[in-house]
Amino acid sequence: MDEIEMDLENDLPFCKLSKDFPQVSFYRWCNSAIDYLEFYGNKEDLDSLEKYVPEIEKSLNTNSLYRSRSGGRLSVILSCRCNVSNSTIRKAEHHNLMWKAPVFYNGGHEKLSVISPRSEDFLGLFKDLEDVGKVRITKKIEVDPDLVRDIYSISLSDLFSDLTEKQLRYLVSAYHNGYFDVPKRTNIVELAKQFNISYSTLQEHLEKAVNKIMKGIEPYLTIALQMMGGKE
Structure with a gap:
């Protein structure tokens, strides 16, 4: 190969x-x-x-x-x-x-x-x-062949195929505005104002998007955990 x-x-x-x-x-x-x-x-x-x-x-x-x-x-x-x-x-x-x-x-x-x-x-x-x-x-x-998973492990279809256009747009905007930074550079209320929607609606879209992405990467998280072999 x-x-x-x-x-x-x-x-x-x-x-x-x-x-x-x-x-x-x-x-x-x-x-x-x-x-x-x-x-x-x-x-x-x-x-x-x-x-x-x-x-x-x-x-x-x-x-x-x-x-x-x-x-x-x-x-x-x-x-x-x-x-x-x-x-x-x-x-x-x-x-x-x-x-x-x-x-x-x-x-x-x-x-x-x-x-x-x-x-x-x-x-x-x-x-x-x-x-x-x-x-x-x-x-x-x-x-x-055992290294292929490291070279070609996560595809975009695994991560994003189940996301709607709105979820993807809100997620990208939240990231670039620092919503996921520690500490946060913005909050859900300010983000929601950009899209002229309620903060509860935006929160729901973001939570669904993150949940779908986590489902996509879960197999690779499990592999990584197994490869670490119990290291703290």
């Missing part, structure tokens, strides 16, 4: 976006339901990119579920419309490979890492990627 890291250049939507905004670096997470993008750059470049978001939606035939701007970061959540023809990670899945999140984009280049159980599967992916652009292997190492 191999872990293979590639540097890609192509005109698929996200790599093309990186070409159009070469000074902006961004990360991409995807679970076939949503694409979560984190963009980093200076104010002028992020201003231009934020105005370009409708064009991203148009090219992918999708829509934004959430957008947040903080300092040198722009976060965007899109309804996922990825398929084998427009997404390198869907191509990887099509060839029975696991891809490692996040995928990184900078200067028109895409860094994609995959776990390949069989060499013939990777060769199929490599050919498909060559058909749409340039491919360069930057790293290839053998991976012990």
Whole structure:
């Protein structure tokens, strides 16, 4: 079993976006339901990119579920419309490979890492990627199957597939406003005012969201506890 890291250049939507905004670096997470993008750059470049978001939606035939701007970061959540023809990670899945999140984009280049159980599967992916652009292997190492859970343990679908759009939006806002900090930088009443809802309604949404995420990570908490072997 191999872990293979590639540097890609192509005109698929996200790599093309990186070409159009070469000074902006961004990360991409995807679970076939949503694409979560984190963009980093200076104010002028992020201003231009934020105005370009409708064009991203148009090219992918999708829509934004959430957008947040903080300092040198722009976060965007899109309804996922990825398929084998427009997404390198869907191509990887099509060839029975696991891809490692996040995928990184900078200067028109895409860094994609995959776990390949069989060499013939990777060769199929490599050919498909060559058909749409340039491919360069930057790293290839053998991976012990017992370590795959550490490399590829928690998927976005495990964590977020059961969350509603409102729960996700409120949870992200609560986090960025310091509601989960110790000590807290805001309280539930102030947060609720931002959304023009009652604090009890917001509290219910946050509790449900946290409960769903805890259910998603519970198996990994159990594994971690067992691996600690009773250490205090």
